[in-house]
Amino acid sequence: MDHPDERVVDLSASLRAAYDRRTGSTRPGQVRNIPDPGSEQLARARTSFLVDEEVEPGVVREPILASWTRSRHYDVDAERLELPYDSDISMDSVLTRAAGPIIREVADQLISEPVSLILTDSDGVVLDRRSGDGGLTHHLDRIWLAPGFSYAERYVGTNGIGTALEGRGPAQVFGHEHYAEHLEDLACAGAPIRHPVSGKVMGVVDLTCWRSDANMMMTAIASTVAKRIEETLLEQSGRRELALLHDYLIACQRGRGAVFALSDDLLMMNDRARELFDPSDQGPLLAEAGEALKAGQRHQVLVDLPSGNTARIQLRPSWTEGNRAGGIAQVQLITNGAVPTPRSTAATPTLPAAVGSGALWAKCCQAVDRHFRAREWLVLEGEPGTGKTTIARATHQGRTPAAHLRVLDAEDAGPRWFADVAEELQTGGGTLVLAHVDRLDAEGVQALCDVLDEHRDTTDPERPWVVATVTAGTGSPEHLGELLAHFPSTVEVPPLRHHVEDVSELVPYLIARLTRGAELTCSPEAMRVLMRNRWPGNIEQLYQVLRKVVARRRTGIVSPADLPAECRAITRRVLTPLEAIECDAIVDALLDASGNKAEAARHLGMSRATIYRKIRGYGISMPTTG
Template structure:
């Protein structure tokens, strides 16, 4: 579509043609040679071009096929609507569009007084329901403001996609004034020759107006929490946290006292404290310390709470068990590779039960490493003692006899895997064998570990084990892929010089790994069959390893993503029912489904999604 020959009416700041030509040459050089002459492109734009290239954004066309659901009554749209209406009235005669997006770059509202510009924006999909995040459209005022977390201007050929070169835009992020959460972006877009330097200043001012409106409409929950947190900080000198499902505040003493590696576990424990009747809990931290958390709720409602917590740290009990043969201040199991928070917490819990000689059930998805944790704990604490692993899949008369023999011989460790697969008579036979020994005070009795798939442990057997430790799926500690890959490659190649390139590792870390560590092992085994030495690159990986998510999820995000998937499956894909089950709004679940890239079957006929 040809652009009409406008006279510059929006505060003229037209670039000289020579500067435009220099920018075009710089862009071409970047796309062809991956190099740009110093000083020809702003650092902000160059960084965005690099990200766009990593996202594999097409440079020659704009085609967005996915239209997202929008919430017309979200806090952001309610706060922004009167502000945008006022600005749109002021710019009614100007060739400029006022655009509001959410934190994923999805356009929520667009106001444009110029019909030609309006048609062009439709043509390039800069329209309600479509996302202008950098991963889809490359460098632009919306996506680049989201990535840079600050105001940005993009003129003409600074856009990564050629079809946007006729436009200029300025975007500024909108932050929630109470929670500090990124809410979205406000953007001004016009024809390139009509762009004025005023745009960046104007869009930042509009963002502040919307933030002021958000503050005015903030509910009593956020304000109550903020008030209680500030009061607690003023009254006390200890470590204070203010937490809610959307907010974490921490005073200087807490930041000084609490190791960064402990913070995720502490926040999870803090939420447990707020939801418990006593408001008090003890949290085992990955560093080995124990946190005593005392909470005071500022508000509670179905599905969540917010409040202030006072934290005291205590060192772990330094007195070793009679069975402890080594000192492990931070358990590093020789065969259980990984240092992620949830994995280490699991390993430390198992180690603690071993030292107390408490029988334990390890519960988790197939392939998570339940047997590996049991083996590694035994080898780390009593490497010279007897270890026996018996698989319930081998159930029979001889199998039961072996169980009884191990229990009566005494000492060492007995691991019984796949207990949930036993038939009814097998479960009864195992219970009969275990019962005489489960309350024995003999210090030499064997340490017994049973493994079951998540949620499938037989009740009559679980009663014989006083402790259950969940073993997290790999997606909940995906950061450990960086340690697992070289470890598994060394095993598979028997020491040959085969390494994994950073690009291939990024692909592996973005996989959801439904088969957990076992699936990762088989993927690498297929890869090693084709390449025994050198460096693995993404092209060497089998197709299943490239079924990646949009980004690497944090452990807490992975847990939330799993909960949403389970709720959607429980409700046949009905998003409204899933949101109700999870205690979140329909708008929130739509946003999270979009953000996590969740795909589930649609609702049954007649259902409302």
């Protein structure tokens, strides 16, 4: 549909009329401008909010104030934009096919206006951007409001795109209402696009212009364009959804097992599926089934679930179009080949020394355990300090506590190290953990490959179970390819920030280990401080923090005052030694000043503006008294 839709003759005229009817305007064509979006009063209110001072009532609209609060919770940097970029955005999706012709048509009608028309996906990633104003386009490039970049609130703070996604409704943000200062010269209005069958928010239509050109018509235009896209989605989805519904009903009639019907836009399940799978299991199961359906053919997959069970999924596509598919998943629960009795709350098997019951951690432990039972050599990949070696040890001890276990760290690689690896492989049985193999140089990798080659393809059930650990996030060096080929599977160990709920279990366990059973417990207030931290250094960082606590207090109750200063900083990365010293000094000064930032700044010899900026940059959370 590349030609203008016959239903829309004059976009600007029809939208203006609709707006006048909605607002009660008595003069046709009149556009009511918004209050000055660059007002000094609003700018002062934003500054007060950013420095934790009281905001004057009535100055900031309630939706904006709520968005500012969310932005602070997300720890958005108001002074610097840090946006994720997706270099592989799909321009062949349900949304883009429905929206493309409409976006082109509307952009043509607005070509003479100083406004940019933007389409994003449900994560706020810009898919398309149209504008006839060169100056505005250049400015949007500078602030990365361009295809591939995400303008979700958690990255940018208050803005038309992210705030529409968070509020699931139209959002308009003008001038200093933006959380990030780099956006204060702009005005934007976004409207969410919902799938007409499932109601799922699929993306946002946004209009962005200079704040001096802003008016309330922007929201009406965005909402109307979003509505047209939804109508097109309804027309396109009918055939596929009917095919999926037909196959779902037949599958339910033919068997009594668990049946799921799923596509990008729709999910159905029968009563048996609800009985067998609680919500924590449904997520990973459906994610795996959705990916597997894209193969476009009937087949079977096995999925390890957070509950500790394994699911066997029989897949049958109902339709496939490019990289999208919908179909039926018939699921059985299996454990060691036997069908278990369904349980509404399945207990996760606890591995010794691998503490935690969060869904991601439990799923990881279950996957490692499954490879151990099959004696399949395995790579454990994760950030430093996530517990890769701990999981390998715990799996070994949980299954074969009396068997031999050896951990060899590649940091110590040398002639003797390689001889020890060869000896462990020849002796047979037990478990061998090769830690940090990504730190081997090319010569070391080749030497290790030569040692492993002899035992790579043996079917001897007594051969040792070999686990290699590598660090995630830096990319595997090219020379590791031959070595990693010796290990058929890789399991990712999640960072602590992705299962932070396990901090409440890790803290008492680690304290008991550090105090050797002494009576030391963590207060609820201190636990809340620990659980707010992002732990960029993962479990190892938590261990070191608690070691400092235990050095000061051996018995009693740990209070927030007993925690090291670094616990007050909610950072996204591990601080450099110099940054850690500075952060600790700021926290100590704030504690001495009872949270008074001005007094802390005076004590440290820095300006009030500087301490506010550093508090925000380090993510320091402190009570305030003035």
